[in-house]
Amino acid sequence: MQGEQTVAFQVCCQSEIAQLLWLIPAVPIVASGVIALLKQTQRKTAARLAIGSLSFSLLLSLNAFDHVIGQVLTRKDTSMPIREVVNFTWFQFGATNVDLGWVLDPLSAVMLVMVTFVGLLIFIYSTGYMAHDENYTRFFCFLSLFAGAMLGVVIANSLLLLFMCWELVGLTSYLLIGFWYQKPSAAAAAKKAFLTTRVGDVFFLLGIVWLFAQTGTLLFYNGGSGSMESHALLELILERSAFGFSAATIIGLLIFAGAAGKSGQFPLHVWLPDAMEGPTPVSALIHAATMVAAGVYLIARVYPLMSAGMPAGGTTAALNVVTWVGAFTAVFAALIAVAQNDIKRILAYSTVSQLGYMMAGLGMGGVAVGMFHLITHAFFKALLFMGAGSVIHGCHEEQDILRMGGLRSSMRVTYLTYAIGMMALSGVPIFFSGFWSKDGILEAAQHFSVSKGPFYMLVFGALLTAFYMTRQVSYVFFGSYRGHGHAHESPKSMTTPLAILAFFAVALGVIGTPAWPWFRGFLESRAVNFEWSGFSEPGLAALMAASSVVVLLGLGLGWWLYGNKSPQPDEPDVLEVAAPLPWKWLRDRLYIDEFYGMTVIAFYWWWARVADWLDRRVWGGAVAGVAWAFGLWAHLNRFLDTYVVDGSFDKGCEELSTGGGLLSRMESGRVQTYLRLLALAVIALAAILIWSSRA
Amino acid sequence: MSPHLNPLTGYLLVAALLFAIGLAGALTRRNAILVLIGIELMLNAANLNLIAFWRYGPHPEALTGMMFAIFSIAVAAAEAAVGLGLEDDGPRCDEQDEGVTS
Amino acid sequence: MSVVFYLIAGLTVAGALAAVLLKNTVHCALALTVAFAGLALMFLELDAQFAGFAQILIYIGAVAILVVFAILLTRGSETPKDGVFGAKPLFGLVTAAGIFAVLGWAVLHSAQALPGAGGSPTPAPTVTVMQIGNALMDRYVLPLEIVALLLTAALIGAVIVAMHEKAGAR
Numbered sequence: 001m002q003g004e005q006t007v008a009f010q011v012c013c014q015s016e017i018a019q020l021l022w023l024i025p026a027v028p029i030v031a032s033g034v035i036a037l038l039k040q041t042q043r044k045t046a047a048r049l050a051i052g053s054l055s056f057s058l059l060l061s062l063n064a065f066d067h068v069i070g071q072v073l074t075r076k077d078t079s080m081p082i083r084e085v086v087n088f089t090w091f092q093f094g095a096t097n098v099d100l101g102w103v104l105d106p107l108s109a110v111m112l113v114m115v116t117f118v119g120l121l122i123f124i125y126s127t128g129y130m131a132h133d134e135n136y137t138r139f140f141c142f143l144s145l146f147a148g149a150m151l152g153v154v155i156a157n158s159l160l161l162l163f164m165c166w167e168l169v170g171l172t173s174y175l176l177i178g179f180w181y182q183k184p185s186a187a188a189a190a191k192k193a194f195l196t197t198r199v200g201d202v203f204f205l206l207g208i209v210w211l212f213a214q215t216g217t218l219l220f221y222n223g224g225s226g227s228m229e230s231h232a233l234l235e236l237i238l239e240r241s242a243f244g245f246s247a248a249t250i251i252g253l254l255i256f257a258g259a260a261g262k263s264g265q266f267p268l269h270v271w272l273p274d275a276m277e278g279p280t281p282v283s284a285l286i287h288a289a290t291m292v293a294a295g296v297y298l299i300a301r302v303y304p305l306m307s308a309g310m311p312a313g314g315t316t317a318a319l320n321v322v323t324w325v326g327a328f329t330a331v332f333a334a335l336i337a338v339a340q341n342d343i344k345r346i347l348a349y350s351t352v353s354q355l356g357y358m359m360a361g362l363g364m365g366g367v368a369v370g371m372f373h374l375i376t377h378a379f380f381k382a383l384l385f386m387g388a389g390s391v392i393h394g395c396h397e398e399q400d401i402l403r404m405g406g407l408r409s410s411m412r413v414t415y416l417t418y419a420i421g422m423m424a425l426s427g428v429p430i431f432f433s434g435f436w437s438k439d440g441i442l443e444a445a446q447h448f449s450v451s452k453g454p455f456y457m458l459v460f461g462a463l464l465t466a467f468y469m470t471r472q473v474s475y476v477f478f479g480s481y482r483g484h485g486h487a488h489e490s491p492k493s494m495t496t497p498l499a500i501l502a503f504f505a506v507a508l509g510v511i512g513t514p515a516w517p518w519f520r521g522f523l524e525s526r527a528v529n530f531e532w533s534g535f536s537e538p539g540l541a542a543l544m545a546a547s548s549v550v551v552l553l554g555l556g557l558g559w560w561l562y563g564n565k566s567p568q569p570d571e572p573d574v575l576e577v578a579a580p581l582p583w584k585w586l587r588d589r590l591y592i593d594e595f596y597g598m599t600v601i602a603f604y605w606w607w608a609r610v611a612d613w614l615d616r617r618v619w620g621g622a623v624a625g626v627a628w629a630f631g632l633w634a635h636l637n638r639f640l641d642t643y644v645v646d647g648s649f650d651k652g653c654e655e656l657s658t659g660g661g662l663l664s665r666m667e668s669g670r671v672q673t674y675l676r677l678l679a680l681a682v683i684a685l686a687a688i689l690i691w692s693s694r695a
Numbered sequence: 696m697s698p699h700l701n702p703l704t705g706y707l708l709v710a711a712l713l714f715a716i717g718l719a720g721a722l723t724r725r726n727a728i729l730v731l732i733g734i735e736l737m738l739n740a741a742n743l744n745l746i747a748f749w750r751y752g753p754h755p756e757a758l759t760g761m762m763f764a765i766f767s768i769a770v771a772a773a774e775a776a777v778g779l780g781l782e783d784d785g786p787r788c789d790e791q792d793e794g795v796t797s
Numbered sequence: 798m799s800v801v802f803y804l805i806a807g808l809t810v811a812g813a814l815a816a817v818l819l820k821n822t823v824h825c826a827l828a829l830t831v832a833f834a835g836l837a838l839m840f841l842e843l844d845a846q847f848a849g850f851a852q853i854l855i856y857i858g859a860v861a862i863l864v865v866f867a868i869l870l871t872r873g874s875e876t877p878k879d880g881v882f883g884a885k886p887l888f889g890l891v892t893a894a895g896i897f898a899v900l901g902w903a904v905l906h907s908a909q910a911l912p913g914a915g916g917s918p919t920p921a922p923t924v925t926v927m928q929i930g931n932a933l934m935d936r937y938v939l940p941l942e943i944v945a946l947l948l949t950a951a952l953i954g955a956v957i958v959a960m961h962e963k964a965g966a967r
C-alpha cells in the first residue's frame with residue numbers, strides 16, 4: 001500500500017491511493033445528489049448520508065496523507081518533489097487536447113485532511129445547531145455538495161478542473177448564505193457574495209485563457225509539459241506583455257484577482273461580512289476554514305508561476321502585489337473589526353484580516369509560511385465561529401454582543417473552548433498554534449527585501465487582533481448578562497466538536513515551530529528532525545519576544561478598557577466617547593459599500609435602465625414595427641383576396657351562371673326553337689361553304 | 696344575278712322558295728298541325744329538288760333521283776300518319792302556350 | 798323557261814303561302830292540297846311521270862286527307878284566341894328568308910356549273926314503270942324492304958296511339 005517511490009512528473013506508476021483520489025470529492029457530491037432526492041422529512045437519513053460520505057472522504061484523505069508521509073520518509077532521491085498525477089483527456093478540438101487530472105502531493109494531502117476533518121466536525125455540529133430548522137435536509141444537501149466541490153478544488157491538477165470546482169464552491173456558498181431565503185437581507189447577501197466573487201472570477205478566467213493560449217495546456221503537472229513546470233514557466237517569463245511585465249506576472253496577477261475575490265482581499269472583501277446572514281455552521285465551514293482559504297490555496301498551487309523568475313533575495317512583481325494587498329487588508333479589516341457589535345461580524349472581519357496575513361505570508365515567505373497559517377487558522381476560526389454559534393444558540397438567537405455577557409458561568413464548555421480559540425487567534429505565545437503560524441509570517445516579513453512596510457503593518461494588525469478579540473470576549477463572557485431569557489449551554493453535539501477543535505488549536509502549533517519545522521519540510525518533501533538549535537537563528541528570539549509583547553499589549557489594553565465591565569446596549573463604547581468620528585467611520589465599515597453603491601452599482605442601474613429602454617423602444621419597437629408591417633401586409637392580402645381573387649372568381653362564376661342561364665334557353669323544350677336554331681345553323685354553314693368555294 | 700341559262704335553276708329556286716315558306720310556317724304557327732304542314736312542304740321541296748336534278752343530271756337512266764324521291768314520298772307519308780296520330784293525342788296545349796312543346 | 802313552268806310554279810307557291818298564312822286551319826289544309834297538286838304537275842313537267850302520279854296518289858290522296866281528318870277531329874279547327882302565329886313571328890320569317898337567301902345564292906352562283914348549262918337542254922329520259930319496278934327489285938330492294946318495315950311500324954304505331962287514345966281519358 002505504500003507504493004513504490006515515485007519520481008515526479010510521471011503519469012504512470014501511481015499508487016493505488018492516487019488512482020482512487022477522485023473518490024474523495026466524488027462521494028460527497030453523489031451523496032448530495034441522493035439527499036436532493038430525499039423528502040424534507042427524512043432528516044436523519046440526510047444527515048447520516050452527508051456525515052457518512054464525508055467520513056469516507058476523511059478516511060481516504062488520511063490514507064493519502066499517510067502515503068505521502070511514507071514517501072517523504074522513505075525516499076532516496078531528494079532532488080525531485082513528491083508528486084503523483086493522474087491525467088486524462090476530457091475532449092479534443094482540432095489538434096488541441098483539453099486535459100483534466102488530479103494530483104497527490106504534500107500540499108494537496110495536508111489540505112485534504114484539513115478540509116475533511118474540519119468539515120466533518122462542522123457537519124456533526126450542524127446536526128445540533130440546525131435541529132429546529134425545517135429545511136434540515138436541504139442544508140445537508142448543500143453542505144455535502146460544498147464539501148465535494150471544495151475537495152475537487154484541492155486535488156485538481158488542471159486549472160480548468162479547479163475553476164469548475166471553484167465555481168461550484170461559489171454556487172454552494174450562494175445557496176448556503178441565502179439558506180434562509182425568505183429573509184430579504186439573506187437573499188441580498190447571497191447575491192452580493194456571488195456577484196463580488198464573480199468580479200474576481202472574470203479576471204481569473206482571463207488568466208486561465210491566457211495561460212492556455214500561451215502554454216497550450218492547463219494541467220499543472222504533466223511529466224514536464226505542465227504549465228507549472230520549468231519549460232512552460234520559462235516561456236511565460238520571456239513573453240513580454242503590457243507595461244513591460246512578463247506574461248507570467250500578468251497571468252499571476254489575474255489569477256490573484258480571482259483569489260482576492262474568493263478570499264476577501266481588499267477591495268473585494270465586501271461580501272464576507274454580509275455572508276454572516278447564513279447559518280453559523282456555514283460561516284464556520286465556508287467563510288472561515290475552507291472556501292475563503294481556497295483563494296490562498298490557489299495562490300499556493302500556482303506559486304511556481306507567481307515566483308517564476310524570482311531573483312535571489314528579491315521578489316517578483318506578482319508576489320509583491322500579493323504581499324502589499326494582503327498586508328493592507330490585514331490592517332484594514334482589523335480596524336473595522338474593533339468597532340463592530342455583532343458577534344459574527346467581528347469574526348468575519350477577523351477572517352478577512354487573517355486572510356490578508358496568509359496572502360502576505362505567501363508573498364513574502366512562500367508556500368509553507370502561508371499554508372501553515374491557513375491550516376491553523378482553519379481550526380481556530382472554525383472553533384470561534386462554532387463557539388459563536390453556540391453562544392447565539394444559548395442566548396436564544398441573539399447576535400449583539402452588547403446584549404450578552406456573563407456567559408462564563410452559564411456556558412462553561414463554550415467559554416473555555418472559545419477562550420482557547422481566541423488566544424490562538426491573537427497569537428498568545430508558545431502554547432497556541434496561532435502564535436507559531438503568525439510568527440512565521442512576521443519572520444518572513446522581517447526578511448522581506450522590498451520594504452519593511454508590510455512588517456509594521458502586520459505587527460500593528462496583530463495588536464489590533466488581540467485588542468478586538470479581548471473586547472469581544474469581555475462583552476460576551478464577562479460582566480453581567482444583559483440579554484433576555486436565560487442563557488443555557490448547548491447540547492453535546494455542538495460542544496464536542498468545539499472541544500476537538502480546541503485541542504488542535506493548541507496541538508498544531510507543534511508542527512510549525514522553528515525547532516521542528518515539520519510542516520515546511522513536509523511541503524518541501526523532506527523529512528525534518530527536531531532540533532533545539534532552530535531557535536537560535538539570528539533575530540528569531542527577538543522577533544518572538546517582540547510579537548509576544550505586542551500581543552500582551554493588545555490583550556492588556558482590551559482588558560483595561562472592556563474587561564468585566566458591562567455597558568448597556570444603548571451606552572456608547574468607551575472608544576466612541578474618546579474619538580467619536582473615527583469610531584463612526586470604523587463602525588460604518590469605512591464606507592466601502594457606500595462607495596461601491598455610488599459608483600459601480602449606480603452605473604449598473606443606469607446601464608440596466610439603458611438596456612431596458614433599448615429593449616422596449618428600439619428592439620421592441622423594431623419588433624412592433626415588423627409586426628405592424630405584417631399586419632399591413634395581412635390587410636392588403638385580405639383586401640386582395642376578398643376583392644381581387646374572390647371578387648374575380650365570384651364575378652367569373654356569376655358570368656358563368658349568367659351564361660349558363662342564357663345558354664339554357666337553348667334547351668327550351670320547344671320544337672320550334674330547335675327548328676329555328678337548325679335553320680340558322682344551316683344558313684351559317686351553307687354561307688361558309690359557298691363563300692369558301694367561291695374563293 | 697346571272698341570267699337563267701338553265702331550266703334547272705328555275706326549279707331549284709322554286710324548291711328553295713317552297714322550303715323557305717314551309718320553314719316559316721313551321722317556325723311561326725302555333726298550331727301543331729300547321730307545323731306539320733310546314734314540314735310536309737319542306738319535304739316536298741326537297742323532292743322537287745331531287746327530281747329536278749335527276750332530270751337534268753348526268754345519268755337519268757340510273758333512276759337514282761326518281762327512286763330517292765319515291766322513297767321520300769313513302770317515308771313522308773308514314774311520318775305524316777304517325778305524326779297526325781300523335782297529334783290527336785298530343786296537343787292538349789294550353790292557350791297560353793306559344794306553340795308546340797316536345 | 799316556259800310559261801307553263803311559271804304558271805305551275807306560281808300555283809305551287811301560292812298554295813304554299815296560303816297553307817302557311819291562312820287563319821282557318823281547314824283552308825290551310827286545302828291550300829296544301831293545291832300546293833301538292835302544283836308539285837305533281839311540276840313532276841310531270843320534269844318527265845317524272847311515275848313520281849308525279851305517286852305524288853298525287855300519296856300526298857293528295859292520303860296525306861292531305863289525313864291532315865284534313867286530323868284537323869277536323871281535333872280542336873285544331875277552331876281558331877285560337879290569341880292569333881294563329883306564335884310570339885315573335887318575325888324571327889321565324891327572318892330565318893326562313895335567310896335560308897332562302899343562302900339557297901338562292903348557292904343556286905345562282907353555281908348556275909354555270911350546273912349540268913345542262915349553256916342552253917342546250919338534255920333529252921328527256923324515257924322511264925317506264927317496268928324499269929322502275931325492275932330497279933325496285935334489283936338495285937333498290939334493300940331500301941324497299943326497309944321502307945316496307947317502316948310503313949309497317951308506322952301503321953302499328955298509329956294504331957297503338959289511336960288505341961291509347963280510345964282507352965285514355967277522352
